[in-house]
Amino acid sequence: MTAAExxxxxxxxxxxxxxxxxxxxxxxxxxxxxxxxxxxxxYAAHYRSLVRLAALLVRDTATAEExxxxxxxxxxxxxxxLRENEKALAYLRRSVVNRSxxxxxxxxxxxxxxxxxxxDMPSAEHGAIVLxxxxxxxxxxxxxxxxxxxxxxxxxxxxxxxxQVAAVMAISPGAVKxxxxxxxxxxxxxxxxxx
Numbered sequence: 001m002t003a004a005e006x007x008x009x010x011x012x013x014x015x016x017x018x019x020x021x022x023x024x025x026x027x028x029x030x031x032x033x034x035x036x037x038x039x040x041x042x043y044a045a046h047y048r049s050l051v052r053l054a055a056l057l058v059r060d061t062a063t064a065e066e067x068x069x070x071x072x073x074x075x076x077x078x079x080x081x082l083r084e085n086e087k088a089l090a091y092l093r094r095s096v097v098n099r100s101x102x103x104x105x106x107x108x109x110x111x112x113x114x115x116x117x118x119x120d121m122p123s124a125e126h127g128a129i130v131l132x133x134x135x136x137x138x139x140x141x142x143x144x145x146x147x148x149x150x151x152x153x154x155x156x157x158x159x160x161x162x163x164q165v166a167a168v169m170a171i172s173p174g175a176v177k178x179x180x181x182x183x184x185x186x187x188x189x190x191x192x193x194x195x
Contacts, residue, residue, distance in 0.1 A: 035079030042088055043072055050096050057100035067103060071095035140190040148183035155180055 047068060054064035071092055075082075082088060122130075141149055147169070154165045155176070162180075166173045 035076050038079060038085065038088065039072060039076045042075075042092065046089060046092065047072075050092060053093070054096050054100050057097065058103050063103055064100075067096055067099045070099055136191060136194055137187070140187050140194075143190055144183050144186055148179050148186070151176055151179035152183045152187070 050068045050071070051061070051064050054067045055061050058064055058067065074095060075088065075092055082091065141152070144152065150169055151165060154160050154168055155162070158165075160168070162173045162176045165176045165180075169176065171179075
């Protein structure tokens with residue numbers, strides 16, 4: 001498409017079904033073997049299209065820009081080894097595709113080896129508070145008489161009914177109620193004094 005044709009099309013929409021073909025800009029790579037000149041010319045002409053190519057591959061514009069920049073730096077370092085200057089663009093495209101593949105492989109490895117989040121668990125602070133409370137309760141249990149301690153532990157820690165506790169302790173259910181009530185009163189006063 002000539003400049004006159006593109007100027008004519010710029011002001012009006014294309015008819016349905018017609019597509020606008022854009023010819024790629026071909027840059028004459030300087031015949032000199034100076035890498036600065038040659039890479040600068042290639043950069044000016046092809047940077048955007050190479051970034052678009054990489055962005056389609058890696059699905060991230062910032063990473064695509066890094067891939068293209070790295071490809072240009074690599075080309076600049078190896079410019080004198082390039083036998084045919086005309087193949088520089090092909091070299092750049094191949095480099096962008098290879099580096100994009102490397103990025104995708106790296107992402108896959110990182111995702112595969114990323115630590116899995118712990119299931120909904122209480123925080124460390126919660127665990128520390130529970131330990132402190134538990135140790136305070138255990139210390140308070142030590143102040144009880146052996147029968148009171150047995151009644152409370154069997155009833156609340158063992159989650160037994162009063163009848164079951166009575167059977168285990170070989171006492172009446174009424175005695176279990178008495179031991180449990182007295183033990184709870186002692187525990188309440190000891191724990192309130194600590195708080």
